[in-house]
Amino acid sequence: MASLGDAAFMVRRLVARLRRDRLEDDLRDEIAQHIDARRQQLIDDGMDPREAAYEARRSFGNATVIREETRDMWSFQWIESLLQDTRFGARLLRRSPIFTLAAVSSLAIGIGSAAAVFSLADSALFRTLPVPDPQRLVLFRWISGPEMPFHSLNGFGKQSETESSSTSFALSAFEATREKLADQADVVGFADLYRASLSVDGRAEIVSAQVVSGDYFKALGLSAAAGRLLQPADDDAAAAPAAVISHDFWRRSFGGTAAAVGRTFTLNNVSFTIAGVLPPAFVGAMQVGQPCDVMVPMSTYQAVARSDEDPRNPNYWWVLMMARLRPAVTAAHIQPTADLVVKQGVAAAMPEFPADKLPRVRIEPGQRGQTEIRGEIREPIQIMAGVVLVVLLVACANVANLLLARGRARAREVAVRSAIGAPRARVLQQLLTEGLLLGLLASAAGLVLAQWISSALLPAIAADPESLTIRYALDLRIVAFTCALGIGCSILFALFPALRTTDGALTLGLHESSRGTVGARHRFAGGGALVVMQVALSLLLLSTAALLAWSSARLQNVDPGFDAEGLLTLSVDGTLNG
């Protein structure tokens, strides 16, 4: 009820603000009439007319003050003064273009780098799969001792002295898990075909492809952008081979026309008909930045994979599993079943495997897809975030220094404003608004810069940036982040100089002209501290940058064990011949 009343109050105020001129005329009329009526009354009571006019005015009080008081009620004081400050600040910035350019470009580099790293981190580490309810997705990982519970593995495997682990399973394990967990979760399988040769109308190209189980899209909750997605019926050796293509590939190779649905192509010499197109954002649940162009049913794996292995061999582990948990089911509920299935599978396929060392299954969060590459690039991104933070702080210190120097030049202006009655808070607001203006200008420039900065940063994240499609994308999250950063920085760099400029402004500023610069000496203690901070931050920056360079060099220069100087590599894959 109170909030409703407040809202009504605000609306009435807003209406009053919009009709302000009219209201002011009304009030002026009303006051004039009041004074006139009082005068008439006094004359009627027998007072001398001149005396009465004076007395009526006196008993009314200060009409100008009353009009002002009423006007303040109609207007939103802070918006008015904010607009005023912004106009004044913009004029000042236009009048000193060199200062503006220096401050904005210095900040834009800092803010742009931060936006670039945020964008990379966002797409690589934070973003979840573009499917409904991604929190309910889980991945399966087996962990065992150093002994390998299989003969051959396709996928990411980790092996150390004491432990080996992977997310690849035997086809039989996938099928048994899916069946046993049918009441608790929708378990789907998929596997990477890596680079495959796709040929359409005699035109061949290399694409990245995956096989998926028939219920993959239903479990993920996806619907087609055109045509239809794969269904369980497609995942059958007897079915006509159908495929779905990514939205990006659809646009790239088929111009995004609906006629693409129903076209045929060959993938590694196997013929497929395009059933439909994936929704725009979805590029599979594989490693981060590893998008998929084409998805075909799992039943075609043996024909398409060009693998010598029999996919039904229980000792060939190649299926990645993902599950969507039903409501009220947790990872802990399904772990024992999956664990048992895998243990039984290994025990049956490898009777000689020690029974106490059978692999155990761990359920991992799956809302971001497969995790191995993400784990690798986390550290470089963290270091990079540290570096850009320091770059940003140095930029802020730079601008703070510039503002401080300018504040000295503006001391007189501030002093005059204070002398004619501006409270300190009002002057502070003016200076902070100018800072905010700089910050927002720099944010806009930074958003543009971020695009180049991020492509320059990519090589530091991954040894092979071409394989990663983590790209800078200008979206609402980045814009919001950058604006917030700009505002935060503005406060950081503008507050201290503004406090110093307004500190004792009245006395010092006014006397500056008569006393020369004698009074200026003691005012710069804070400036010294700023310079010290700048030097310290720069040193920190230098050492962190060196660390980053070293770690990226380590990523790129893995010692091949032979002299690689002057060698070129060329890869020819005859089997991909479309």
Next chain:
Amino acid sequence: MLGIDRIRRTCSHSVSMGKIRTDRQELLPGTLDMLILKTLSRQVMHGYGVAEHIRQVSSDVLKVEEGSLYPALQRLQLQGLVASEWGQSANNRRARYYRLTAAGRRALGESESSFSRLMDAIARVMKPAT
């Protein structure tokens, strides 16, 4: 430095000189709104009428600076307690008439009862029943 301090002091001095001694009573803070609402609860009035009414009924004891009535009326309007419209005055001039809204009537009831509680309490302290 001294010069400016002196200027400030002179200013504040002149402000205190501006106050004129009077036998009329200053209003208790916050009571002006209640007086306006009470006055308007009897009939629709223009601003001058409200001031006259308060002056006459209180037999010139309550000192309402007439000008301060107008910001108060604006505030009450923004709060939705009072509404106004322009009409003809008795001597055939354009005048703005104020009237109480339903919300204003409720607010008046609330402030009246809290005011009378306050008055009772003060009266009991000042004239204890011996």
